[in-house]
Amino acid sequence: MAWFKRQIPSLKTQEKKELPDGLWIKCEKCGEIIYKKELDKNLYVCMKCDFHFRIRAQQYINILIDEDTFEEFNQNIQSEDSLKFKSTRRYSDQIKDAMKKTGTNSAIRTGFGNLNGQRLVMCVMDFAFIGGSMGSVVGEKIARATRHAIEQKLPLIIISASGGARMQEGALSLMQMAKTSAYLAKLSEAGLPFISICTFPTTGGVSASYAMLGDIIIAEPGALIGFAGERVIKQTIGQDLPEGFQRSEFLLEHGFLDAIVSRLEMKEKLSKMLEFF
Amino acid sequence: METFVLDFERPIVELERKIQEMKDLSINGDMELSDEISRLKEKARKLRVDIYSKLTRWERVQLAKHPQRPHTLDYIKRIITDFIELHGDRAFGDDPAIVAGIGKLDGQPITIIGHQKGRTTKEKLYRNFGMPHPEGYRKAMRIMRLAAKFHRPVICLLDTPGAYPGLGAEERGQAEAIARNLLEMSILPVPIITIVIGEGASGGALGIGVGDRILAMENTWYSVISPEGCAAILWKDSAKAEQAAEAMRVSSRDLLEMGIADRIIEEPPGGAHRNHDEAANLLKQSIVSELAILNEKSPDTLVAERIEKYGKIGVWIE
Ligand SMILES: [Zn+2]
Numbered sequence: 001m002a003w004f005k006r007q008i009p010s011l012k013t014q015e016k017k018e019l020p021d022g023l024w025i026k027c028e029k030c031g032e033i034i035y036k037k038e039l040d041k042n043l044y045v046c047m048k049c050d051f052h053f054r055i056r057a058q059q060y061i062n063i064l065i066d067e068d069t070f071e072e073f074n075q076n077i078q079s080e081d082s083l084k085f086k087s088t089r090r091y092s093d094q095i096k097d098a099m100k101k102t103g104t105n106s107a108i109r110t111g112f113g114n115l116n117g118q119r120l121v122m123c124v125m126d127f128a129f130i131g132g133s134m135g136s137v138v139g140e141k142i143a144r145a146t147r148h149a150i151e152q153k154l155p156l157i158i159i160s161a162s163g164g165a166r167m168q169e170g171a172l173s174l175m176q177m178a179k180t181s182a183y184l185a186k187l188s189e190a191g192l193p194f195i196s197i198c199t200f201p202t203t204g205g206v207s208a209s210y211a212m213l214g215d216i217i218i219a220e221p222g223a224l225i226g227f228a229g230e231r232v233i234k235q236t237i238g239q240d241l242p243e244g245f246q247r248s249e250f251l252l253e254h255g256f257l258d259a260i261v262s263r264l265e266m267k268e269k270l271s272k273m274l275e276f277f
Numbered sequence: 278m279e280t281f282v283l284d285f286e287r288p289i290v291e292l293e294r295k296i297q298e299m300k301d302l303s304i305n306g307d308m309e310l311s312d313e314i315s316r317l318k319e320k321a322r323k324l325r326v327d328i329y330s331k332l333t334r335w336e337r338v339q340l341a342k343h344p345q346r347p348h349t350l351d352y353i354k355r356i357i358t359d360f361i362e363l364h365g366d367r368a369f370g371d372d373p374a375i376v377a378g379i380g381k382l383d384g385q386p387i388t389i390i391g392h393q394k395g396r397t398t399k400e401k402l403y404r405n406f407g408m409p410h411p412e413g414y415r416k417a418m419r420i421m422r423l424a425a426k427f428h429r430p431v432i433c434l435l436d437t438p439g440a441y442p443g444l445g446a447e448e449r450g451q452a453e454a455i456a457r458n459l460l461e462m463s464i465l466p467v468p469i470i471t472i473v474i475g476e477g478a479s480g481g482a483l484g485i486g487v488g489d490r491i492l493a494m495e496n497t498w499y500s501v502i503s504p505e506g507c508a509a510i511l512w513k514d515s516a517k518a519e520q521a522a523e524a525m526r527v528s529s530r531d532l533l534e535m536g537i538a539d540r541i542i543e544e545p546p547g548g549a550h551r552n553h554d555e556a557a558n559l560l561k562q563s564i565v566s567e568l569a570i571l572n573e574k575s576p577d578t579l580v581a582e583r584i585e586k587y588g589k590i591g592v593w594i595e
Contacts, residue, residue: 074595082535082592085524087511136591143588165479165501167511170525171537174479174501175590178487181456182463182584189464205501207452208480213460227452227480228442232506236442246447256450 027051029222043263052220052263054200056102057109057126060159064267065113065122072111074144079106079137083170091168094130102128106137107162110145112154116271121149123158125206132162134206135169139176142210146183150190155274159197160211164204164229177209184213193277195270198225198248198257216258216273218266219248225256281344285328285336289547292321325546332496334528335519338504340496341475342438345550347557348407349376349391349434352474355557356564357382357389363420365412369449372413374405374441375485377420382432383565385572388424390417390485391434391474407476408441411454414484418458421465430468430568433485438503440481455484462487463584466576470567472542472560473497473529474549489583490567491537493529494560495544499537500527537590539567 025034030049039046043063044053061070078095085091099105107129113122123145125132142158149156165173187194196214198207201224208227211217219225226246233241244250251257261269282290296317303310332340340346353360353376360380365371377390392409395401417433424431440451462469462485471488477499493499502510504522509515532538542563549556571579 076595078594080592080594083524083526087521087524137593140591140593167502167507167525169501169592170527170535171500171532172535172591174483175537175587177480177483178459178463179587179590181459182487182587185460185464186584188460205480208455208484209459210456212450212453212456226447227440227455228447232442233444233447237444241444245444254448254450256453
């Protein structure tokens with residue numbers, strides 16, 4: 001665990017958008033009032049109950065990738081509202097707002113980086129960008145990241161944080177499930193490892209494609225992982241869902257995860273796993 | 278067959294009834310009546326063209342789930358000879374919401390897989406309304422591996438309102454089952470032809486839907502979520518399904534325009550439910566002609582072109 005005591009890169013620049021302002025934060029799970037600086041040091045994991053606060057893509061990059069080694073690619077790809085989609089608001093406005101609010105162009109960031117010296121390709125989804133929903137851009141960025149991994153014979157890690165496919169792109173987003181899976185098949189045929197990390201939430205079309213296709217599938221504790229949404233299941237079966245349903249621990253019990261790993265230990269575990277491949 | 282008539286079909290159906298009544302009357306060859314009959318027939322034809330050329334996406338969705346629409350087994354019965362159904366995923370159970378088996382199409386041994394809805398209440402329940410559990414997807418994949426082993430092409434018929442959203446389905450890994458199929462189907466070394474024959478709801482449809490050719494029957498829908506589901510989430514009102522169908526562009530023609538479908542299969546006048554035999558015949562012709570092209574390709578070419586095909590799908594700004 002020495003790696004994070006040594007030098008924690010500050011996560012403060014990003015936190016404002018996801019976490020309420022102020023010096024103190026109340027834990028959503030146990031209600032503990034935590035000093036924000038302490039929480040930052042503890043990678044946004046509650047010291048009392050182990051609750052994993054939601055963090056941004058940049059924070060995962062800071063936590064997992066060695067300092068100054070992240071080389072981002074394809075950060076300029078943006079969503080296009082090709083269907084001219086309008087519900088209660090225009091999709092084109094929604095994209096603009098999301099870009100402004102998050103300071104990024106899409107719901108995923110991709111790049112090369114070193115993890116304890118091991119060079120790899122890293123993709124991190126950003127829930128803050130339209131719920132991390134997967135449309136053409138997420139699909140294309142994962143496809144390209146996978147291609148880079150194959151060309152340079154590198155391991156691939158994808159951190160998922162997504163409510164599923166993006167409805168505003170209709171069948172085009174649905175097809176991204178097939179597109180990403182096809183590229184992962186190529187990666188697998190090339191004999192390269194793919195580690196999938198599921199965070200809260202990993203649901204819908206993302207869970208039913210790359211998130212469940214890792215050679216190793218890991219989840220943070222308590223993450224919501226599943227295909228169907230709670231509301232739909234409740235409506236279908238006409239009863240409340242059992243406690244812990246579709247959470248990491250439930251998936252581990254049913255055989256769909258290799259391990260549940262705390263954010264505090266994630267880098268070390270990944271590093272050891274990568275040595276195996 | 279008990280008839281179920283959609284609102285927009287009513288004027289045509291009524292006109293047809295009138296024609297039938299006159300035909301019954303004119304059995305003894307009344308000239309005046311037969312003139313009137315041909316006049317009405319022409320009127321019905323024009324009316325049909327007029328109505329069907331102006332159908333909204335939501336009306337197409339209604340046709341796609343028309344209770345009398347042919348389902349997978351209706352097509353299999355008409356286009357496949359020596360069909361033998363194969364059951365079970367060899368792990369948990371057999372899912373009646375997906376039918377899989379082997380048979381011959383125009384003399385060529387093939388594997389055919391499809392979602393299966395029911396028609397009577399009892400059948401609907403037995404087939405779980407065409408909503409598969411993980412074991413359905415795993416059965417499909419098992420049969421596809423069998424097809425690969427013996428170099429037989431795979432034909433997949435899509436017709437589902439969605440993968441089943443229930444406790445057992447989640448416990449047994451609905452997401453994993455679908456994901457696994459997407460990956461394996463994208464590199465299956467035999468031709469795969471996918472045809473949307475009714476409803477193509479989301480991952481539940483795509484789970485048996487990756488292919489070298491994606492065809493869509495004329496009156497079908499295929500999208501990332503059902504119009505009702507989309508309306509419930511984005512409009513917070515499932516009654517806005519009509520708007521959601523328009524917004525998501527769910528029709529077969531939209532699919533063609535998005536570069537997802539390779540071609541649309543025409544349906545008999547009034548829709549596939551009006552004439553199962555003719556619909557099956559049109560479906561068969563399309564599959565046979567696509568298969569003739571795919572049969573000539575090597576496994577490596579098939580897989581490379583398939584991955585390239587999916588690689589191109591999507592729209593973005595750069
Ligand atoms: Zn806590």
